[in-house]
Every structure is written in C-alpha cells, then in structure tokens.
Amino acid sequence: MISVVIPLYNKSNYISRAINSVLNQTMAVHEIIVIDDGSTDNSAEIVSASFPMVKLISQSNSGVSAARNTGILHSKGEYIAFLDADDYWTEHFINNINFLIKRYPNAQAFCTNYAFKEKECIYPAKLKCSNEITSILDDYFDLCCNADLPITASSVCINKSLLEEEIGGFPQGVAMGEDQIVWAELACRTKIAFHSHISVYYDRDVQDSACKTNHIYSPAPQVYVYKKLLAENKVPRELVNSLIHLIHLTVLSCVKNNLLVGNRKKALTILLSKGYLKFDKYRLMGFLLLFFPRFFVAKIFSVSRNDK
Template sequence: MKKNQIAFSVVIPLYNKTHYILEALDSVLNQSYPALEVVVIDDGSTDDGVEKISKLNNENIKVFSQKNQGVSAARNMGVEKSIGEYVAFLDADDKWSPHYLAEVEKLIRLFPDAGVYGSNYQCFNKNGLYLPKIRKMDKEVGPYVLPNYFEVCSEGELPFIISSCVIPKKVHEKVGGFPVGESMGEDQDFFFRIALTHQIAYSNRITVFYRSDADNSAMNISIPDQECFYSQRLTRFAHHSFVRAQDKKWLLKCSAAHLIHLASRNIRVGRFDIARRLLMDERCSLKSFKRRYWLANLYVRKLFSFLNYC
C-alpha cells in the first residue's frame, strides 16, 4: 500500500449464491481505488460457490467457513478476520461500479469522524432492468453529512444499504456488531445504533447496484407477519432519555414505515387480517396518508376477493 492510502477490507457473506458471487467479486477486483483484501465468509453453503472462488487463485481473496449461523454472524466474523481500518460490506448478489471505493475514499477524507460512509444505489432485477427509486431525493448533489438519518429513512427508501456502506472497524466494535439470529432488519438495526451516536457521511452518486430478486433473499423466502425486532427496539429507544428530543418522533416514524411496509407486502399476497392488524397499530397514525392508502387498498382487495369467491 502507498503511504496514507486508506485500507479497505471488503467483507462478503456467502450462502448459496453461486450464480452471483463471481460477478460481485469481479466488481470488487476492478475498483479504480483498490481494496486491501476481500474476506469471504462461507456461511455453510451447499452449492459450489466456494469452489468457483478458489479457481480464481487470487491471493487477496481470503475465504473462511463456518456452520450456517445467518448473515449477521457471517458479517461479524468477516470484520473479525479483516485487517483494514475500514470495512466495506457487499452482499454476494450485489455489485459495485468501478468507482465505488474511490467515492467512499473521498467521503472519508472530507468527514474523517463519521461513523458510516454511505452511497446511493440502484435496484436491478434478473432481466437486467434497472428499477427507478421512489425515495425522496435529497437537495444536496455533492458529498455531505446527512442532517437526520432517521427522518430520511422514515420518508421513503433507505438512503443506502449494506452493500453501499463502509464502517470504520472501531465503530463496528463499539456498537457491538450485527444482531445475531435475526434474519430480517439486522442491517437497519446496525445503522440505527450507529446513527444514534455518530454522523453519517453520504454521497448521492449511484455507485452500487442491488439485486432485488435474488433467489434466497430473506424477504422473498418469507413475508413476516410480525413486526421485526429492530423496529421494536426503535420504539423502545424512542422513549429512552439518551435519545435527543428531535429524534424521538423520527424513530417512531421509522417504526411506522416498517409496519406499513409489512402490511403492504401481506396485502399483496392476500393476508388481509395480518395487514389490518399491522396498520391499526397507533404508530402508523404518524404516517397518516400512507396508512389511509393501504387501508383503502386492503378493503378494495378484500371486496374483490369476496366477489370472486361468490
């Protein structure tokens, strides 16, 4: 490494994503700002993904295996095995543009004390179509510090995802890493805990591509019928004295956004009673327009379902 060059360790959890892993690795190996190492954690895969990696014969790619414990345990192990000062996370079915790490390096130089360095992202599907984002766009066009991470998250899509963020290794250790044993929302829980005590540096430039239809995505395998743990913790945090007064309502709004999102997913698959229960939670009243929209959607779908049955 050159003097003063920022050392990035890239952590990739791998579980049965043989069809995507080489594309993800290729996007890392072709960065204009090179990573120090790539740490792949095989979380008990049963396909030939690890075999494909070994055939690359690249000394900068290190593979460690563990029994299947979930993505949080894999990411935590990856951080533990890494040697770089900064850890970049990439899911095995996502990919980076060639200038992703260069953009993050710029953020680190500008905001050296931030707890997260995040970048904008674009969704794409198996047909190669890039999907439009619906998140409320920020006015700033250059690198900046998010004024209120919770407010941004409560109003639309997340400003960044796990594959488009870099964390100082010391911050990961300080907040205790990812919650083990939780299959959904574990990354959001991690971001929320950091955002409570640290600034978040952000670039609006789209440098990461998120695969929205991966075969073994947790949300595609099973739609939850209960509020996720991270949302429950957000609600508890909102009533703690250590949370700033201006953040309390946004924490509750983030929780409400989660409940409404779960309700919408359940409505689409015809689980109307579950959706109604979620929408009737008092927190959803904080997002009254969306709540009214999905309640109306719920009753229309129930009516059509009844008429079709008759």
C-alpha cells in the same frame, strides 16, 4: 485502509462478479475477506480456485449476520466495506468512499447512491438524499420514510472500532432487518456521509437476495429495536420524531400486506395495536379498507404506487 467483507451462501453464479468488481476498483482495497457460511453449492471452490488473493474463511451455516461478524473479527483495516455476494460495485465505489472519509473526518460511516438491476434494466434507487455530490445524512430516519433506504449492506463502509466495540456487530438470531438495526445504531451514534454517484448495483433477479417486503405480515424485528432505542433515550432529540414516524409507516406496511392477501383479522389486530401507530390518514385508510373486497384493495394500492 479499507477491508472488504463478503458473506457467501450458495451464490456460485454471482460470487465471481462480486469479487471482480472489488478487484477492478480504481483504488485498491487492503484486503478482501469472503466468509463461506456453509454453502452447499461450489461457491467456496470457485473462490479458492479463481481468487487466490482472497482470504476465504469457512464456517457452518449461521446466517448472514454471523458471517459479517466473522469478517469483522478477521479484518485488519480501519474501515470495513460490505458487499453481498449477489451485488456488485462500479469501479469508483472505493474511490468515492475514500473521498468521503477525507472530506468528513468527523463521520464514521459512509455510503453511496445505488441502483437496482432487474433483468436487463437498471432502476436508480428512489432516495430523499441531497442532490449535492456529497453530504451528511442529517436525519437518517426521515430519509427512510416513503423512499428507498439510504443505506444498503452493499453500499456502506463503517469505522471498524465503532462497529465492533460500540455497536457490537450485526445482531444474530434476527429473521430479517438485521442490517437496518445497525444503520439505526449508526444514525444515533455518528455522522453518516453520503456520495450521490451511483456506485453499487443491487441485483433483484437473484432468488432470496433479500426479504420480500410484500411477504411481511407482522411488524419487522427492527421495530422493536427502534422502540428500545427510544425508551433508553439513545436517539438524539432531533431524530426522535422522524423515528416515531418511521415506526408508524413500517407497521402500516404490514397492515397493507395483510389486506392484500385478504387477512383482515391480522390487519385489524395491527391497526388496533398500541404504542406503534399514531392516528393519521394512512391509518384511517387502513380501517376503511377492511370493509372492501381484496381485488379493490389491490387496485387502490396499485393506483397509489403508480401515482408516485
């Protein structure tokens, strides 16, 4: 049985689309739980008036992690699929997840390919995953490097007992990247199965739908969690090097963001930090760009992005 948990905060223009995408699945789910996290618009009223079959739970505003954890607590399914209120599924998402569950009985986490919706255009995520219809994500951390994340909060389904009892749900009080912390824990604890068919649409047009990576000027909270996992020897040996490389790239992205806004002092401080960065061509380029004007830095990164 699969329960669906939808955290909701001021998404009155999108919540019906999200719920309808669950109701229109070719394979029905066990239950749909919407956690209204203190919305100040009429989001909750839309759910209660239009979707009586949905279990609506209201709480004071506590953040998306708290909302997801409340949904986990009240869910009855063996598996929990998450869907952000401003995203939506194709009609085959649950069917594809169920296929993975049956095909990979030793896995406890399952995800599908996804695409970005921006205005009237659809852009497939740039993933490094296998082109096979289904596969196991053998090295999750390597797949995160120089690519879109292989898992999003709207493309994943997780065994409830693993998530609730072993991982402890989603971390609260984390400003950003709380979901990536959970995905990292999953990668260290279980096999993750992947379906290559695009089954989820991530809506980029929604204001505050996610943190803007070009606004991150200090190492994200998940970096410290990654380091802790390594220090406590919780990372499987075959994943250690790729996680170290992911930490390196994540921190360097903060260097880039600071250079783009002309904050050279902050960029230099991060470049000189110990324990997070190794010395390679990307770090060397960061040092060199400290001496160039901001418009030149922007041009360099623009050319680099267009060449990919």
